[in-house]
Amino acid sequence: MSTWITDFTEKLLRDHKKQKAIREQMVKDAIFDASVSIILDKGYDNLTMNDVAGRVGIATGTIYNYFTNKEELFLYIYERLHDIVGEKMQLILYKKDSPVKILEEYINTALSFGSEYRIIIDIARQKGIKIKNIEKIEFLVHGIEKIIEKCIELREIRPVNALKTAKLFFLYLVGYIELSIHSENNELLINPIDLIELLRNV
Numbered sequence: 001m002s003t004w005i006t007d008f009t010e011k012l013l014r015d016h017k018k019q020k021a022i023r024e025q026m027v028k029d030a031i032f033d034a035s036v037s038i039i040l041d042k043g044y045d046n047l048t049m050n051d052v053a054g055r056v057g058i059a060t061g062t063i064y065n066y067f068t069n070k071e072e073l074f075l076y077i078y079e080r081l082h083d084i085v086g087e088k089m090q091l092i093l094y095k096k097d098s099p100v101k102i103l104e105e106y107i108n109t110a111l112s113f114g115s116e117y118r119i120i121i122d123i124a125r126q127k128g129i130k131i132k133n134i135e136k137i138e139f140l141v142h143g144i145e146k147i148i149e150k151c152i153e154l155r156e157i158r159p160v161n162a163l164k165t166a167k168l169f170f171l172y173l174v175g176y177i178e179l180s181i182h183s184e185n186n187e188l189l190i191n192p193i194d195l196i197e198l199l200r201n202v
Helices: 003-042 049-056 070-093 099-116 118-127 134-153 162-182 192-201
Strands: none
Touching: 003 049, 003 070, 003 118, 049 070, 070 099, 070 118, 070 134, 099 118, 099 134, 099 162, 099 192, 118 162, 134 162, 162 192
16 A cells, blocks of 8 residues: 555544544533533432433433443533633633732632532532542642742732642632531631731731
């Protein structure tokens, strides 16, 4: 077989694999969107593969090509949501704004995520599901650390250990979201944004 025929055949195979991967990702995206919508509307117990397939417009059996059961689908949803909010928070780091404003938006993005998906976060807690990829957590912490370092450099907050402060911010955010989900009375909680003021004024 001549070289050009071999190259052409290999290119066709690569293109076919690429298009197949794109189609599969589009189906997974649709399954994800439909599943999240159902859980938020009706709860996890009322999530069924039939309902998901109906909303997506595919055969129920097609879903099982991607997820073996509802538990595996939920794990994918939980991890994907964290990827999405992580990407949003990463974009915030590159904004051309004052570091304090960026830190405030960073925090508010995390709080909005906790508020919007509190049902899913609570289900994950009940199931004992945790983020297995420690790099995701480290990324969020180091994102806060970079912002704090910039705040210190511009004297928008007092000098502190940036990494330790970032870890405290992250842990408080997690705790704040968790308590907000399970507590009717949040008056005793300090809004994470107010922590910035403490760094400014102390």
